[in-house]
Amino acid sequence: MLAVREALPGRYRLLLVIGAGLGLRQGEALGLTLEDIDFAKEVVHVRRQVKMARAKLCFALPKGRKVRDVPLPSSVARAIRQHMEHFAPVPVTLPWDDPTPAATPVEAKHRRPRTHHLLVTGRERKAINRNYFNSYVWKPALATAGVIAALDEGSADGARVWEPSREHGFHALRHFFASEELEAGESIVSLARWLGHSDPGFTLRKYSHFLPAPAHGAVPPSTRSSPSRGRSAEPVKSGP
Template sequence: MATAGATGQHSKALRTTSHPGVYQRGSRWVAVYRQDGRQRKEFAATFREAREIKIRRSAEEASRRAGPTLHSYALEWVDHYAGRGANDVINDRTRREYRRLLISYALAYFEPDTHLRDIDEPRARAFVDWLCRLIDEDGHRLCDRSVRNAVLPLQSCLRHAARAGLLGDGSEPMILLPRRRRGRAYEFDERRFLTRKQLARLLEEIPDEWRPLFELLASTGLRISEAIALRMMDADLDQAQPRIHVRRAIVNGQLTGPKSRYGRRTIPISRNLARRLAALAADRGETELLFVGARGATLRPGNLRYRVVIPAADRAGVPWARCHTLRHTCAALLIDAGASPLRLQRWMGHHSAAFTLDNYGHLFDDSLGPHLSLGTN
C-alpha cells in the first residue's frame, strides 16, 4: 500500500465500489478517509486491502474523536495522581487503595469500551445505584461509607478528565451524589467509642506486656500502623513534657509515611506512661522499634487483633471494640475535655477540621448557649 502512485495512475478518474470510501483507479484501489479534518488517500493492490485500510483508519479517527476509554484513562491517571491540593502529594498506600477501588467497582461496572465522554450524569447515578444494591461476600450490602469510598476515585478521575477537556468542551467536573435509600438521607454511621468505664475494663483485660501499647493508643489516638512504626528516637520519654513524634507507619509489613502529610505530628503523653515505655525498651538503640513482637519481630496488626484485642474485648463486655476504637475513644475524651475542632484535627492528624467535624461533630455541644450580652460589664 502507498499514499501516492505513478502519474498515470493519478490521471485516471476514481470509480466507486460497493464499499463507501473505497475506489478503483486503473489497476489499483484507493481508500479515502479523513484524518485531523483533512482528506487522505492510501493506495492498495487489492480491493480487500483498500477496504481494510478504510475500516482501520475510520475506526482510529472515531476513537480519536471519542477520546480515551474510562479503563485506559483511569489506570493511567491513578499512577500519576498527586492529590487535589497544589502542594499535596498522596502516598503509595493511598494510590494502591485508589487503584483497588477503581478496579473493584468503577471498572467492574463500566464496560471496557466505555469512553469518558459517554459517562454523563444518568450513567454516573446508575453506577451509584448499583453500588447501593451490591452484595459483598458475606451477603451484606455496602455501608454508606463504603459506597462513598468507592465513588471517590472515580469522581476525582472524572474531575481531572474534565480539566483536561476530555469530557467535552466547557464541561464542568461531575459531582457524583448518591441517591437517598428508601426515602432516608444518605448518611454515615457515627463513630463508636468507649466510655471511661468501658475503657478501664478493656485495659484491665489486656495482658501486662501489651498494656503500654494499648494505653498509648487510647491516650494519643495513634493509628495502629503509626504505633507499631515508632522508634526509640521518636519518643521523648525523659523530657519535662514527654512526647511522641509520629513520622512514619507500617502497613501490610511495608514501611511508609503517615496516611497524609498532616499525619506528621507530635503528641504529648503522661509521665506515668512515659516511665513504663522507657522501662519496656530500656536496652534498645535509638533506631530500634519501641514495640516489637517475639524475637524482636515487627508487630502485625492482625495478630494483635485476634490474639490480644478480641479476647480482651470479649472479657470486658465490649466485643465490638478493636484497635481503631481506641482512636475514636481518644477523640471523644478530648472533646469531653473541651478540645476545639482545630486542636482535635491536629491531634488526630486529619487533613482538615471539616473532616474532623464530619467524623466527630455529633460529640460536640451544638446548643447555642446563653444570650449574647452587649453590656460593658
C-alpha cells in the same frame, strides 16, 4: 477501656494507652519509637507506621504521607516510662514503604532498610503484625473484658470464629481520644491536626456528635481552658 487494658498481656498494654491518649492509628502506634518522644517538650512526633504490603511488614510514612506532632499528656509519658522499665525499646530493621525487591537503583535507594527502636514489639522482639495482634491479642482481651462474646469453637467445621467486632477494633481508641479532647474544650482545628486530618471540616463532620452541648451562659467550648492539656484551646474565628 480500662478492663481491656488489664486483659492485655503486659508487653502490649502501652498500645492501648497510645491509642487512647495520643489518638494514633494502629500502624502509627506499632511504629512509635523512643526517639519520637520528647519528654521535655511534652510532644510526640508521629513520623512513621508499620504497615502490611504484599503480606510483609515495612516502615512507611503515616497515612496521607504526612508527619505530625501530638501533645504528650503526663499520664501517657508516665505509662511509656513504666513500660520501658520492663520492656526496653528494641531495634527493628524493615524495608521502607515496599518490601518487594527493587527493580531500579532509584527504588533500591528509596526502599533501603531502616532501623528504629520500637517501643512495643512482639514476644520474638520483632515488629508486630497487626493481623496477628488483632486476632490473638486484641480480640481475646475484648472477650475477657466482656465487650464481645468469647471465642466460638462450636461451628460445624471446627473453625475458631470470633464475633464480628469492627466497631470495637483498635480504631475505637482513636474515637475515644477525639471525644475526650472535644469534651475537654479543644477546638476542631487542633483535633484535626493531632489526628492527621488535612481538612478540619472532615473532623467536624465525623466527630460533631461528640461536641458538648453549650449550657445557658456557659463559656464557648472553643475558648475555655482544657483540663486535659492544662492550656487554652485555640479560639474559633468568627465570620467577618
